[in-house]
Amino acid sequence: xxxxxxxxxxxxxxxxxxxxxxxxxxxxxxxxxxxxxxxxxxxxxxxxxxxxxxxxxxxxxxxxxxxxxxxxxxxxxxxxxxxxxxxxxxxxxxxxxxxxxxxxxxxxxxxxxxxxxxxxxxxxxxxxxxxxxxxxxxxxxxxxxxxxxxxxxxxxxxxxxxxxxxxxxxxxxxxxxxxxxxxxxxxxxxxxxxxxxxxxxxxxxxxxxxxxxxxxxxxxxxxxxxxxxxxxxxxxxxxxxxxxxxxxxxxxxxxxxxxxxxxxxxxxxxxxxxxxxxxxxxxxxxxxxxxxxxxx
Numbered sequence: 001x002x003x004x005x006x007x008x009x010x011x012x013x014x015x016x017x018x019x020x021x022x023x024x025x026x027x028x029x030x031x032x033x034x035x036x037x038x039x040x041x042x043x044x045x046x047x048x049x050x051x052x053x054x055x056x057x058x059x060x061x062x063x064x065x066x067x068x069x070x071x072x073x074x075x076x077x078x079x080x081x082x083x084x085x086x087x088x089x090x091x092x093x094x095x096x097x098x099x100x101x102x103x104x105x106x107x108x109x110x111x112x113x114x115x116x117x118x119x120x121x122x123x124x125x126x127x128x129x130x131x132x133x134x135x136x137x138x139x140x141x142x143x144x145x146x147x148x149x150x151x152x153x154x155x156x157x158x159x160x161x162x163x164x165x166x167x168x169x170x171x172x173x174x175x176x177x178x179x180x181x182x183x184x185x186x187x188x189x190x191x192x193x194x195x196x197x198x199x200x201x202x203x204x205x206x207x208x209x210x211x212x213x214x215x216x217x218x219x220x221x222x223x224x225x226x227x228x229x230x231x232x233x234x235x236x237x238x239x240x241x242x243x244x245x246x247x248x249x250x251x252x253x254x255x256x257x258x259x260x261x262x263x264x265x266x267x268x269x270x271x272x273x274x275x276x277x278x279x280x281x282x283x284x285x286x287x288x289x290x291x292x293x294x295x296x
Contacts, residue, residue: 023047023054023061025165026259026289027122037111040171042122044068044083044105048236050229050257050291055102057087063165066127068105073118073177080107080122111173118177119170119195125184126165130281133159147280162277165287170194185210186264186286188224194292197252204249205290207262210273213246214264222264224248228294230256255296261289 026045032038046063047053056063064085070078083105090098105124130147135156144151148160166184176193191204207214207224216222227238231254241248243262252258264286268274274284 022263022285022287023063024259024261024289025063025124025126025167025287026050026261026291027124027167027169028052028257028291029122029169029171031171037113039108039110040122042080042105042107042109042169044124044167045291046104050227050233050259052104055100055104056083057085057102062087064127064129065105066125068124069122070109071121071123071182073116073120073179075180080105080109115173117174119172119179121179121182122169122171123182124167126163128162128164131159131161131163132157132281148282149280157282159283160281161283161285162281163285163287165289167289167291169291181208184288186214186262186288188260188262188288188290190290190292191247196295197292198295199252199255201294202249202251204247205260206246207243207248207288208246209264209266209286212273214243214262215245216242222262224260224262226250226258226260228254228256228258230254231258252294255294257291258294259289259291261287263287 023046028043028045028051030041044056044065045052046056054060056065065082068080068082070080084103088101090100092098129145131145132148132151133143134151134154135158136142136153137155139155148154148157164185166186170179172195176195179189181187181189186209189206191206197203205224214222222243223240224243225238225240227233232238239250241250266274266284268277268282268284277284
């Protein structure tokens with residue numbers, strides 16, 4: 001019952017989802033060198049505002065993490081442990097405020113002199129979720145957190161969606177090295193050294209879907225957006241660059257934490273790249289983000 005409730009919360013969110021209103025998934029990373037060789041703190045962000053906005057499960061949206069891991073420069077992977085997604089009840093207080101417990105995947109990664117040099121990735125991906133709205137054989141409207149092929153007695157499909165989100169952030173041990181793709185369906189790969197970005201620097205990214213560059217054309221324009229808690233974020237403003245052959249470029253206007261993000265929607269019908277989803281859903285929503293810091 002709890003699993004069904006969780007999925008229906010997410011399904012309801014997806015019904016009204018758009019690039020502007022959808023909850024985003026991202027990763028936060030803080031580096032500390034106070035005690036050499038240092039450590040990094042990683043956590044998961046969910047919602048609309050950097051660095052932390054909401055828990056992974058709540059009344060305004062829900063997401064469940066499938067994988068949360070540390071990845072070495074040569075793609076060795078270390079699980080970081082999945083965050084707990086219990087939806088704890090709020091506790092009322094004499095201060096007329098309510099307090100809610102939760103887990104945002106806060107992890108301490110202690111560095112060592114034996115680590116391989118290069119760029120490390122902290123990466124998270126959500127559990128893929130299907131949601132179908134349909135008419136049954138009695139012409140009654142129903143909803144189910146399942147793909148079309150898992151539902152019996154459908155007379156007409158009204159809406160069928162698959163949703164999944166991916167997030168990455170980076171730190172380097174020694175010199176920055178070009179990070180390798182994780183192999184996600186939708187992936188943002190930095191083409192610029194993100195370990196030492198300053199205000200005014202140009203930063204390049206490549207965006208791919210199932211290994212192919214995401215490209216704007218005469219039928220649809222795709223944007224990679226960039227937002228920060230120090231530039232436009234509190235006002236709901238973001239930068240956007242149209243993707244041409246998968247590439248987007250920004251000249252960073254302000255110091256602070258930044259996130260680049262894309263929300264990519266495709267119809268399954270007549271799409272050979274999504275042939276494996278034919279008969280399972282009609283629309284695929286996929287999101288991806290990369291977060292990094294810009295220095296003054």
